[in-house]
Amino acid sequence: MLGATSKAFFHSLAQIGVLQRMASRYGMAPGGGFARRFIAGESVDEAVGAVKDLPSRGLLLTMDYLGESVGTAVEADAATRDYLGILDSIVRSGIERNVSVKLTQLGLDVDRATCVDNLRRILDPATEHGFFVRIDMENSTYTSVTLKIFETLWDQGYRNIGVVLQSYLMRTDDDVKHLNAMGARVRLVKGAYKEPKSVAYQNKVDVDAAFVRAMERLLDEGTYPAIATHDPNMIDATKRYAAHKGYMRNRFEFQMLFGIRRDLQTSLAAEGYPMRVYVPFGKQWFPYFMRRLGERPANVGFVLRGLVNEK
Numbered sequence: 519m520l521g522a523t524s525k526a527f528f529h530s531l532a533q534i535g536v537l538q539r540m541a542s543r544y545g546m547a548p549g550g551g552f553a554r555r556f557i558a559g560e561s562v563d564e565a566v567g568a569v570k571d572l573p574s575r576g577l578l579l580t581m582d583y584l585g586e587s588v589g590t591a592v593e594a595d596a597a598t599r600d601y602l603g604i605l606d607s608i609v610r611s612g613i614e615r616n617v618s619v620k621l622t623q624l625g626l627d628v629d630r631a632t633c634v635d636n637l638r639r640i641l642d643p644a645t646e647h648g649f650f651v652r653i654d655m656e657n658s659t660y661t662s663v664t665l666k667i668f669e670t671l672w673d674q675g676y677r678n679i680g681v682v683l684q685s686y687l688m689r690t691d692d693d694v695k696h697l698n699a700m701g702a703r704v705r706l707v708k709g710a711y712k713e714p715k716s717v718a719y720q721n722k723v724d725v726d727a728a729f730v731r732a733m734e735r736l737l738d739e740g741t742y743p744a745i746a747t748h749d750p751n752m753i754d755a756t757k758r759y760a761a762h763k764g765y766m767r768n769r770f771e772f773q774m775l776f777g778i779r780r781d782l783q784t785s786l787a788a789e790g791y792p793m794r795v796y797v798p799f800g801k802q803w804f805p806y807f808m809r810r811l812g813e814r815p816a817n818v819g820f821v822l823r824g825l826v827n828e829k
């Protein structure tokens with residue numbers, strides 16, 4: 519229950535504008551800033567600079583331009599044009615061509631057609647330049663429409679796209695079967711949002727059990743699945759299952775968030791597992807940052823230390 523309660527608490531803090539303004543003053547201050555542990559930078563160039571050494575440590579990456587829940591077509595268009603610029607910057611920088619996007623950043627709250635048009639505006643140059651594009655999963659009010667949009671694009675021939683499933687949702691067992699049958703690439707996560715018990719498991723034991731079920735089915739029938747977790751128990755369960763089945767280590771990949779369990783990131787890569795780091799950047803970092811605090815309230819320590827150092 520602590521997980522659900524702390525998630526609810528930090529999610530409510532994320533809605534407080536004055537807190538967001540204060541945080542954006544200190545959080546990403548040049549050379550310091552308490553949020554820099556989790557956020558790679560406020561611009562793509564800063565983020566590229568922060569991840570340039572990852573490949574030399576055997577780590578893969580996916581770049582995530584932070585932003586969500588835009589309310590107008592103008593904002594959605596601006597975010598889309600930002601993403602087009604980011605694709606160009608990534609091509610110029612020479613880092614790996616892999617990005618993650620959120621559909622509410624592209625206008626899903628405005629209307630579905632606007633969102634799909636904007637996503638295609640990103641996918642076409644991304645396809646041309648050999649990018650892989652992952653569609654992140656947001657809260658459960660968006661699950662069905664996100665999977666439908668993914669399937670629409672898949673049916674239109676886009677193959678350099680992937681999607682995310684959350685093990686805390688009770689529907690995920692069926693979604694895994696469906697996406698496996700399509701041959702789609704799935705990132706499996708536990709789920710970062712506060713969800714009602716009508717659609718989601720509330721206890722960690724049930725969320726973890728569902729994660730293991732989905733992981734096994736993805737490793738058996740999936741297409742290069744991504745097992746995204748910092749939980750040593752989930753990582754060990756995945757390694758054990760793969761070994762038990764005699765699967766090659768490159769049949770799937772592990773994924774973790776920038777700045778979290780960097781020790782595990784390095785050790786898994788050293789063991790020969792593909793290990794991808796999810797690299798968030800941009801000015802709209804507050805909601806993402808609050809989700810990270812919601813997952814592990816002990817992270818507030820970073821904030822306090824960051825603020826003290828700031829002084």
Ligand SMILES: Cc1cc2nc3c(=O)[nH]c(=O)nc-3n(C[C@H](O)[C@H](O)[C@H](O)COP(=O)(O)OP(=O)(O)OC[C@H]3O[C@@H](n4cnc5c(N)ncnc54)[C@H](O)[C@@H]3O)c2cc1C
Pocket residue numbers: 653654655656682684707708709710711746747748749750773774775778779795796809810811813814817
């Ligand atoms: C690559 C990647 C992409 C993701 N994409 C999405 C998405 O599209 N949609 C979505 O809903 N969620 C997404 N998430 C978040 C995910 O759903 C979980 O909320 C998050 O990964 C924490 O869960 P966990 O599996 O690490 O396990 P938990 O059971 O939450 O944590 C297990 C252990 O991991 C460590 N840990 C976990 N979180 C943190 C943290 N914030 N800070 C420090 N240590 C931590 C702690 O040691 C903790 O004891 C993503 C996560 C990753 C790694």
